[in-house]
Amino acid sequence: MKETMRLNTQQKEKIWDVVIVGSGPAGLSAAIYARRARLETLVLEKQPMSGGQILNTTDVDNYPGIPDVGGFELGQKFRQHADKLGAVFCTGEVSEILPYKEGYQVKTDADSIHTKTVILAMGASYRNIGVPGEDRLRGMGVSYCATCDGAFFRGREVAVVGGGDVALEDALFLARGCKKVYLIHRRDSFRGAKVLQERVQKTANIEILYDTVVEEICGEMQVEEITACNKKMDKRMQIAVSGVFLAVGMQPNTSIVGQLVDLDDSGYVIAGEDGRTSAAGIFAAGDLRTKKLRQVVTAAADGANAVASVEAYLNGTLR
Ligand code: NAP
Secondary structure (H helix, E strand, O other): OOOOOOOOHHHHHOEEEEEEEOOOHHHHHHHHHHHHOOOOEEEEEOOOOOOHHHHHOOEEOOOOOOOOEEHHHHHHHHHHHHHHOOOEEEEOOEEEEEEEOOEEEEEEOOOEEEEEEEEEOOOEEEOOOOOOOOOOOEOOOEEOOHHHHHHHHOOOEEEEEOOOHHHHHHHHHHHOOOOEEEEEOOOOOOOOOHHHHHHHHHOOOEEEEOOEEEEEEEOOOOOOEEEEEEOOOOEEEEEEOOEEEEOOOEEEOOHHHOOOOOEOOOOOEOOOOOOEOOOOOEEEOOOOEOOOOOOHHHHHHHHHHHHHHHHHHHHOOOO
8 A cells, every 4th residue: 555645725725627536447547637638637546546446456467558457456567557647535434516606626535626626536445245255355256247257267167246237248258168067046036137047047067056045165275166055955065166257246336426427327327438527527437327237448438538628628528
């Protein structure tokens, strides 16, 4: 963890062109594009550590041009790029964003900042199942993203937990490269799409365990096995696996903006590719906005698009 970054008096008093809330790939990409557009750019990050969700990803193997890069390393590269272009970073958890004069007032635990525009890039968090071993073995066999980490389990036995579209898609995706996939669901029927259920049922190397909950994820330095329990039969079992993919839903980090912009039923900020939200001057980028594919590459693209919208907004040409 780096040292906490604070604003100096001059930085506290200025009116920024854009304040970016969050320093994952979307926020950092927005910072890079904003500085290249010569905008006065402030990035607010909750912890003094940039990178967002990829900090918890051992290896990122699907960001074009940088194969086999560590998640932490990629996050640092994005951050160094934004630093080099002169984005200002400040450590602070945003508690409120309020309309103020022509722009917005962004309140953190330490500061009250004024800006013409805001890019929301607080991301989303994977929902946990909250069992022993889950936190300790995160990135060491416990994963929340099959498309990010699946390739590292080629030829191995893995488990997927969940019964929604993502769990079914993850099981199908992993079954293409893994020796065997246990699909573990807490009820006796899936909520995911029927077409996916049919495909899962027809896939020879997927074994479905209904009515089953994971109680513990075990292993010294890597996942070695899970303890699961079939609730209907009250039968406990040990399953040897090298990876556990938890696909029990996501939670967008949007609780502070519920009064500011329109959210969908799941709490995502309603915004298209241009990042425009229901509030003028507020834009959304990355995993917290409504979209289909949430990946580093799509988050980075969102950051660029949001800045293009910020520029048009500031020039008065946003249509
Ligand atoms: P989801 O639909 O909310 O499903 C989450 C699954 O996890 C449910 O089966 C739930 O069980 C289970 N679960 C929740 N908490 C759990 C816990 N603590 N322990 C064990 N299991 C738990 O989430 P999702 O699959 O991530 O999908 C999110 C949204 O994206 C959905 O609206 C989905 O339709 C959409 N999506 C669409 C597509 C597509 O159209 N191709 C692809 C991906 C995602 P219960 O069923 O018992 O509640």
